[in-house]
Structure formats: structure tokens, C-alpha cells
Amino acid sequence: MTINPDEIILFQMGWFKINATIFYTWLIIIFMTLGSWLVTRKMTSEGPLSRWQNLFEVVIEVINKQIREVSRQDPGPYLPFVGTLFLYIAISNILAIVPGYVPPTGSLSTTAALAISVFIAVPAFGIAARGVAKYFKQYLQPTFFMLPFNIIGELSRTLALAVRLYGNVMSGTVIVAILITITPLIFPIVMQVLGLLTGLIQAYIFAILAMVYIASASRVQQEMEQKREQQ
Amino acid sequence: MIIDWYTIIFQIINFLILVFLLRKFLYGPIVKMMEERERKIIEREEEAEAFKKEAEEEVEAYSRKNVELEQQKEEIMDKARSAAEEEKNELLNEARSEVDQTRRRWEEALEREKESFIVELRRRISLQACSLARHCLEDLADARLEELIWKHFMTKVDELAEEDRRELEKGLKDDQYKLNLLSAFDADDSKIKDLKKRLEEIYPDSAEELELKYKKDSELICGLEIEAGGYRVSWNIDSYLEGMESDILKELNQTGSEEEDGEEPAVDQSEDS
Numbered sequence: 001m002t003i004n005p006d007e008i009i010l011f012q013m014g015w016f017k018i019n020a021t022i023f024y025t026w027l028i029i030i031f032m033t034l035g036s037w038l039v040t041r042k043m044t045s046e047g048p049l050s051r052w053q054n055l056f057e058v059v060i061e062v063i064n065k066q067i068r069e070v071s072r073q074d075p076g077p078y079l080p081f082v083g084t085l086f087l088y089i090a091i092s093n094i095l096a097i098v099p100g101y102v103p104p105t106g107s108l109s110t111t112a113a114l115a116i117s118v119f120i121a122v123p124a125f126g127i128a129a130r131g132v133a134k135y136f137k138q139y140l141q142p143t144f145f146m147l148p149f150n151i152i153g154e155l156s157r158t159l160a161l162a163v164r165l166y167g168n169v170m171s172g173t174v175i176v177a178i179l180i181t182i183t184p185l186i187f188p189i190v191m192q193v194l195g196l197l198t199g200l201i202q203a204y205i206f207a208i209l210a211m212v213y214i215a216s217a218s219r220v221q222q223e224m225e226q227k228r229e230q231q
Numbered sequence: 232m233i234i235d236w237y238t239i240i241f242q243i244i245n246f247l248i249l250v251f252l253l254r255k256f257l258y259g260p261i262v263k264m265m266e267e268r269e270r271k272i273i274e275r276e277e278e279a280e281a282f283k284k285e286a287e288e289e290v291e292a293y294s295r296k297n298v299e300l301e302q303q304k305e306e307i308m309d310k311a312r313s314a315a316e317e318e319k320n321e322l323l324n325e326a327r328s329e330v331d332q333t334r335r336r337w338e339e340a341l342e343r344e345k346e347s348f349i350v351e352l353r354r355r356i357s358l359q360a361c362s363l364a365r366h367c368l369e370d371l372a373d374a375r376l377e378e379l380i381w382k383h384f385m386t387k388v389d390e391l392a393e394e395d396r397r398e399l400e401k402g403l404k405d406d407q408y409k410l411n412l413l414s415a416f417d418a419d420d421s422k423i424k425d426l427k428k429r430l431e432e433i434y435p436d437s438a439e440e441l442e443l444k445y446k447k448d449s450e451l452i453c454g455l456e457i458e459a460g461g462y463r464v465s466w467n468i469d470s471y472l473e474g475m476e477s478d479i480l481k482e483l484n485q486t487g488s489e490e491e492d493g494e495e496p497a498v499d500q501s502e503d504s
Contacts, residue, residue: 006235022237025245029252036256043260045267053264060261079262080254088249104242109235115243 005102006109021069021107028092028104063207070208071215077128078214081121085114086207093169093199105202106173108166115162118210119154124139126217135217161209170201353479360479377416384455384466388429391464400434402460408440413448413456415467426457 008020039052049057063083067075089105096103106108126135134205139150179188390401403410410430412423423445432440448456454467 017237019235019238022241022245025242029249031244032249033256035254036253040256040260040264041292043264045264046271053261056257056261057265061265061314062256076262080250080258083258084246084250085251087253088246107238109238110242112234113239113246116239117243117246 001020005104005107008102020102021104021110024092025104025110028095032075032091050082051188054072066208070211073218074217077225078125078211082207082211082214085118085210086203089114089165089203089206090200093203094196096169096173096195096199103169103173105165105199106169108162108170111162111166111169114165114206115158118161118213119158121210122154122213122217125214129218138217144223157213161206163203165206168198172198286504310361356479360475364475380455380466381422385426386427387466388426388433388457388464391433395464396433398462399457399464400437401461402462403434403437403441405460408437408442409459410441410443412443412445412459413458413465414445415448415454417447418445 004023005020009017010020010023011018036056039050041057042050043053049084056062060079060083063086064075064079067073067078092103092105095101123135126138139147141150172191174193176188176191179191281331326416342472412418412426423443427441430443431441434441456463456465458465
């Protein structure tokens with residue numbers, strides 16, 4: 001039994017290889033893009049909505065609402081990044097009920113890739129919102145000596161993000177695999193249902209945490225409010 | 232090694248591609264569509280608000296107009312009422328005056344009828360009285376009366392005034408001295424001759440030519456008449472009776488008018504008291 005989908009090599013040509021993680025990620029990309037395109041090409045702004053459009057709008061609206069609550073800012077600029085994090089993780093976890101499918105999020109490489117994306121996105125959004133000087137100044141807060149700890153905190157939370165998601169998804173798969181060997185009937189199904197739930201929760205947690213980090217890096221509005229209070 | 236850096240880089244690229252694709256196919260169109268819908272809803276709401284405002288204004292205008300119409304109606308009704316009142320009064324007055332006129336006319340007609348009745352009555356009474364007298368005289372007329380009449384007539388001829396004589400003479404000349412004698416009785420020749428003789432005495436110039444023509448006329452009530460050229464000398468009861476008739480009519484008219492004069496003051500008195 002292989003725990004790591006990275007080790008399942010489907011195609012290899014010299015250094016170029018396609019493992020299960022990459023392959024299923026591509027499948028998810030194709031699936032999501034195609035689905036989005038099929039629904040959004042027939043959208044209308046008035047009259048009765050199609051069910052799919054309605055569903056998509058509800059999902060987007062919920063994501064926007066969450067972003068707004070966490071960041072207290074307009075969700076517009078954060079929606080593509082945070083929304084994609086959530087949808088990608090959620091779909092790759094939900095599809096785990098399909099037999100033969102290996103969730104890419106069960107690979108530490110994928111989760112690490114997402115965490116690294118967040119790690120890069122946080123300063124990117126922060127600098128975009130506040131400017132370079134102001135952004136890096138926060139690492140010196142409250143004193144210069146806090147700089148190493150701030151940097152460590154930044155790195156450790158990225159690591160935590162990656163490991164948390166990986167552990168949860170991978171463990172779900174492993175548990176099901178172990179249970180099948182012990183009780184082949186009924187019980188694995190219950191665990192799989194539980195797996196769907198934890199998968200969604202993990203997607204939510206990952207996206208929300210990413211948003212929290214980004215928001216804390218780009219608290220323009222809060223600073224302006226503080227300035228207003230000082231004045 | 233759980234972490235495969237090759238896969239990590241691949242996955243980062245994959246993730247970025249997914250972000251780009253979803254941004255193009257999912258977030259962009261849906262957000263745009265939602266904003267568009269929101270805008271349209273707001274527009275529609277504004278439109279509805281405008282319509283509502285317009286409708287309210289319309290309603291206000293209508294209610295104002297209604298009040299005006301009500302007032303106008305009231306005014307028109309008042310006018311119509313007063314006009315009807317006037318018309319009624321006028322008609323009543325007209326009817327009253329008409330009734331008065333009709334009554335007056337009726338009264339006048341009644342009065343006229345009464346008067347004509349009275350006149351007719353008077354006339355009848357006088358005629359009756361005369362005819363009564365005439366009958367009496369006719370019944371009483373006999374030879375002696377005839378004698379007396381002749382005698383009376385003779386004296387009348389004798390005592391003709393100078394003027395009357397001249398008139399008669401003129402009449403005789405016009406009629407070639409032909410004298411008509413009319414009598415109610417059968418006259419004797421001697422009496423006719425006597426009359427002729429008398430006349431010859433009166434007109435000696437024309438004595439020879441004088442011719443007396445006798446004719447009986449029962450219309451003359453116990454009377455005699457000579458006539459020449461339209462001039463006549465006569466004596467009969469008829470003339471007396473005619474006089475009497477006119478006397479009686481005069482008398483009755485007088486009493487009638489006295490009665491009318493006497494009634495009116497009595498009415499006035501009662502009104503005054």
C-alpha cells in the first residue's frame with residue numbers, strides 16, 4: 001500500500017515524469033474549468049436562473065461573505081486566490097469517494113505547494129495594499145529584537161498549514177484502507193462520509209487561515225481607522 | 232522523502248493555472264453577472280419608486296380634481312335648484328294670473344249673459360205688453376171705435392201744422408196728386424168723400440187733380456193713414472204702442488242699472504267691515 005501518491009508514477013520521460021498527484025490535479029483543473037465554462041457561458045442577469053448558475057452564485061457569495069467577515073475589506077481582490085484554495089481543496093477531497101481516485105491533497109507535496117503559495121501571497125498582498133516599507137516594518141514590531149521570532153512565526157505557520165491539510169486527508173485515506181482490511185463492509189462507508197466532512201472542514205480551515213494571514217498583512221483599513229482616532 | 236520538490240513546483244504551477252482559469256471562467260463572469268443583476272434590481276427599484284411617486288402625484292391630482300368636480304357639481308346643483316325655484320314661482324304666478332283671468336273672463340261672460348238675458352227679458356216683456364195691448368184693442372175695435380177714429384183723424388188733418396201741410400203738398404206734387412189712404416177697417420165711400428173734401432179745402436189749388444186711393448191694411452191697428460210722395464199723416468194705436476214699448480224698455484233698463492249699482496256698494500261694505 002502506498003501512502004504517498006507522488007510515488008505512483010504514471011508516465012516518465014527522462015527527468016519529466018507524471019505522477020498521480022499531478023495527473024489528478026490536472027483532472028481537477030480540467031473538471032473545474034470545464035464546469036465553470038459550461039455554466040457561466042449561459043448566464044443571464046435577469047429572468048429565471050439555471051440551477052447551476054444559482055448554485056455557483058450561492059457558493060461565490062458565501063466565499064465573498066467569509067472573506068469580508070475575516071478581512072473587513074472588499075473581497076474582490078482576494079476572491080480568486082482564497083476562493084480557488086477552498087474550491088480546489090474541497091473538490092479534491094470530495095472526489096475521494098470516487099473509486100480509484102487518489103486525492104492530490106493527500107500528498108504532502110501538494111499541501112506544501114499550497115502553503116508556499118500562501119507564504120508568497122501574504123507579503124504580495126501586504127505590499128500591494130500597504131507598500132514595501134510599511135509591510136516589512138511590521139516584522140520589527142514591537143521591537144527590532146522580535147524580527148527572528150516574526151520570521152520563525154511566518155515559516156512555522158506555513159509549515160503548519162501544509163502538514164495539517166496533508167495529515168488530515170492522508171489519514172482519512174489511510175484509515176479507510178486499514179478499516180477495509182478489518183471490517184470490509186459498512187464501516188468504511190461511515191468513515192468515508194466522515195472523510196467528506198473533514199475534507200470540507202479542512203478546505204474551509206485552509207482557506208480561512210490563508211485569508212487571516214493575508215488580512216493581517218494588509219490591514220489598511222484598520223490602520224486608517226486608528227489614524228482617524230488619533231487625529 | 233515525503234516531500235518531492237519536483238511535484239511541489241509542478242503543483243504550485245498547477246495551482247496558479249487553476250487560479251487563472253477559475254478567475255477567467257468562474258469568478259469574473261459570476262461576479263460581473265451578480266453586480267449587473269444588483270444594478271438592474273436597483274434600477275428597477277428606482278424606476279418603481281419613480282412610478283410610485285408619479286402614481287401618487289396622479290392620485291393626488293385626481294383627488295384634487297374630484298374635490299373640484301364635487302364643488303362644481305354642488306354649485307351647478309344650487310344654481311339648478313334656485314332656477315327651478317324661480318321657474319316654479321313664475322309658473323305658479325302665471326297659473327294664478329291665468330286662473331284669475333279665466334275667472335274674470337268667466338265672470339265677465341256671466342255678467343254679459345246676465346245682461347243679455349236681462350235685455351232679452353226686458354225686450355220680451357215690452358213686446359208681450361205691447362202685443363197684449365194690441366190684442367185688447369183689436370178685440371175691442373168695432374164700428375163705434377171706427378167712427379171715433381175717423382173723427383179724430385179728420386180733426387188731425389184739419390189741425391195739421393202749416394209746415395206739415397207744406398210737406399204734404401210737396402209730396403202730392405211729386406206723386407202727381409195721388410194720395411193713398413190706408414185703413415185697418417173697411418171704409419165708407421161717404422167718409423172717403425168727406426176726407427177728400429176736407430183735403431180739397433186745404434189745398435184748393437190742386438183740388439181738381441187730387442185723387443184718393445183706398446187700400447185696406449190690417450197691420451195698422453185701428454188706425455188711418457194718408458201718404459203721398461213718402462210723406463204721411465197717420466193716426467193709429469201702433470204708434471202709441473211703440474211709444475209705450477220704448478217707455479217700458481227705458482224703465483226696465485233704469486231699474487236694472489239701479490240694481491247693479493245697488494249690489495256693488497253692499498259688497499264693498501262687507502269687505503270694509
